Amino acid sequence: MSAKRKIYDAFNTLLKESGVVKTFKLFNNQYNNEPTEKTFLYPSAFLEFASVPYITRTDGVQIAEGSILRLHIGFESLEDNDLDVLDTLEGVFLALQGQEHTEGAFGALKRVNEAQDVDHDRVQVWQMDFETTICDDGAAHIKKLVKVDAPHTLEITVDAAAPFLQQS
Numbered sequence: 421m422s423a424k425r426k427i428y429d430a431f432n433t434l435l436k437e438s439g440v441v442k443t444f445k446l447f448n449n450q451y452n453n454e455p456t457e458k459t460f461l462y463p464s465a466f467l468e469f470a471s472v473p474y475i476t477r478t479d480g481v482q483i484a485e486g487s488i489l490r491l492h493i494g495f496e497s498l499e500d501n502d503l504d505v506l507d508t509l510e511g512v513f514l515a516l517q518g519q520e521h522t523e524g525a526f527g528a529l530k531r532v533n534e535a536q537d538v539d540h541d542r543v544q545v546w547q548m549d550f551e552t553t554i555c556d557d558g559a560a561h562i563k564k565l566v567k568v569d570a571p572h573t574l575e576i577t578v579d580a581a582a583p584f585l586q587q588s
Contacts, residue, residue: 423556424469426525427489431467434519440511441465447492451540462543463508466492472554480559487554489529492537495544509534509546516550527553 432444442461447468450457470490474482493512495505513531520528533549 422558423525423554426521426523427469427554428467430519430521430525431465431489431491431516434515435465435512438511438515440508440515441493447490451492451494451537451543451545454541454543462494462496464494465512466494468492470549474554474556480557480562482556482559484554484556487526487552488532489550489552491548491550493546493548494540497542497544505544505546509548512548520552524555524557526555 428446435441435444441463443464445460445464445466447466450460450464450466468490470488472484472487474484476482491512493509495508516529517531518528520526529550529552531548532551533547535547537545537547
């Protein structure tokens with residue numbers, strides 16, 4: 421299973437178990453496309469892999485230090501209690517802060533940014549960014565060995581060998 425899939429599954433489990441959101445999916449600009457999107461329940465959270473700067477290590481393992489995982493958290497704009505919005509945001513933070521993947525797909529999550537995203541109709545949206553290190557070992561099993569024959573046959577005689585190899 422890919423590292424991104426493991427991250428998605430972990431976020432889904434943590435947020436659903438905490439009960440703070442009713443919908444969790446990958447982000448694809450749902451709030452701007454709400455009239456044409458399939459219906460989803462609020463509060464909702466959509467996961468965006470905002471920045472994943474991979475570097476390749478040995479044996480096909482890739483590490484992405486300083487990765488940003490962004491949640492777009494939405495609330496119905498008819499919500500008349502701002503305190504409920506703030507409490508839900510705190511619940512999302514508490515569900516994710518410090519969590520890390522048990523199989524090493526990502527390190528401890530650290531919230532590094534939070535901001536209102538005010539350019540939406542009929543919905544309040546907040547963005548919450550978590551920084552982590554992602555380890556993708558999906559290609560580690562691929563071995564790319566190439567057998568190459570030596571271009572020349574080498575013959576070594578005792579006379580040409582180093583003095584300590586020559587027999588007395």
